[in-house]
Amino acid sequence: MARTSAEPLSGEQLAAIGGCTNCHTAKGGAYLAGGDPIVTPYGVFYAPNITPDPATGIGDWQEIDFVRAMRAGRAPDGTPYYPAFPYTSYHRMTDADLAALFTHLRSVPAVRAPRREHRLRFPYGFRFTLRLWQWLFHEPRPFEPDPTRDPLWNRGAYLVLGPGHCAECHTPRGPFGQLDWSRAFAGNPDGPEGGDVPNITGDPERGIGSWSLDQLVLYLEIGMRPDGDFAGGPMAKIIEIGTGRLPPRDRLAIATYLRSLPGH
Numbered sequence: 001m002a003r004t005s006a007e008p009l010s011g012e013q014l015a016a017i018g019g020c021t022n023c024h025t026a027k028g029g030a031y032l033a034g035g036d037p038i039v040t041p042y043g044v045f046y047a048p049n050i051t052p053d054p055a056t057g058i059g060d061w062q063e064i065d066f067v068r069a070m071r072a073g074r075a076p077d078g079t080p081y082y083p084a085f086p087y088t089s090y091h092r093m094t095d096a097d098l099a100a101l102f103t104h105l106r107s108v109p110a111v112r113a114p115r116r117e118h119r120l121r122f123p124y125g126f127r128f129t130l131r132l133w134q135w136l137f138h139e140p141r142p143f144e145p146d147p148t149r150d151p152l153w154n155r156g157a158y159l160v161l162g163p164g165h166c167a168e169c170h171t172p173r174g175p176f177g178q179l180d181w182s183r184a185f186a187g188n189p190d191g192p193e194g195g196d197v198p199n200i201t202g203d204p205e206r207g208i209g210s211w212s213l214d215q216l217v218l219y220l221e222i223g224m225r226p227d228g229d230f231a232g233g234p235m236a237k238i239i240e241i242g243t244g245r246l247p248p249r250d251r252l253a254i255a256t257y258l259r260s261l262p263g264h
């Protein structure tokens with residue numbers, strides 16, 4: 001199994017950097033008891049209740065069910081999930097991190113809150129098409145460290161590509177909504193909430209190649225850009241509850257990895 005760090009994150013920290021609450025908690029609602037509408041080009045999704053309530057949440061799940069959801073993108077009965085749930089990144093998480101995250105989910109208050117049906121455009125409402133989509137575009141594979149790189153770089157790669165799911169917003173998508181890895185982290189004009197998500201590759205003009213390592217670390221901690229502006233939109237929340245609360249070494253790891261990305 002992939003070893004990426006001497007000090008593992010807690011399940012709570014993994015939930016924060018994983019942004020679970022951003023989608024699974026409604027404004028003013030109970031933690032992880034179901035989220036606000038997620039508006040996408042395919043229609044509106046509702047992230048369900050993932051508290052331990054057996055009837056409306058995932059209280060009757062075993063760890064193996066959770067691991068399957070996070071890696072294969074499948075429900076306990078085998079039904080495929082929409083990639084609006086970013087298992088397309090989470091599948092890289094280590095066994096140990098998934099176990100810690102599941103333990104955290106088991107520990108939150110159980111809330112009775114029935115799931116809301118997604119409202120999807122034709123033909124996206126047909127879940128069986130997802131089997132084909134997963135067959136074409138999803139191959140679950142835990143993160144493999146690159147032996148030619150040092151542990152700090154590998155730790156950053158793991159956090160960015162796995163739990164941090166940074167590519168889900170920062171990488172452009174192909175015609176079927178699949179991540180276009182040939183242009184990894186080159187930005188996405190159709191990001192969440194209809195926003196334009198910036199290029200974070202090493203390209204000095206289009207990306208963040210002109211930022212120093214320290215400037216990038218500071219941005220991940222408090223959201224201040226080198227020009228003195230502060231992060232807005234969904235990134236503000238990612239920093240506030242996610243990267244801003246990581247141990248400093250993990251922020252340095254993320255910045256080290258990002259700065260190594262070839263410009264696009």
Ligand code: HEC
Nearest residue numbers: 018019020023045046047048050069075081082084085086
């Ligand atoms: C970008 C929004 C988003 C984020 C971030 C997100 N989810 Fe979800 N999640 C969803 C959506 C939407 C679904 C429903 C998918 C479907 O119906 O096919 C879902 C479904 C699930 C399910 C299946 C629940 C069930 O009853 O079948 C689990 C478990 C889950 N998410 C856990 C997590 C965890 C743990 C995290 C954080 C590491 C997380 N999610 C982050 C949007 C999100």
Ligand code: HEC
Nearest residue numbers: 164165166169192195197198200230231232233234235238
């Ligand atoms: C939910 C979508 C989303 C996710 C997930 C996300 N980002 Fe962002 N990110 C954005 C948006 C939107 C902006 C632009 C913020 C603004 O307008 O101030 C941004 C801005 C940035 C910037 C500044 C770029 C610039 O030119 O201003 C960096 C660096 C960055 N993100 C890194 C990351 C890293 C590292 C992760 C993973 C830990 C991540 N992002 C995850 C949406 C996201």
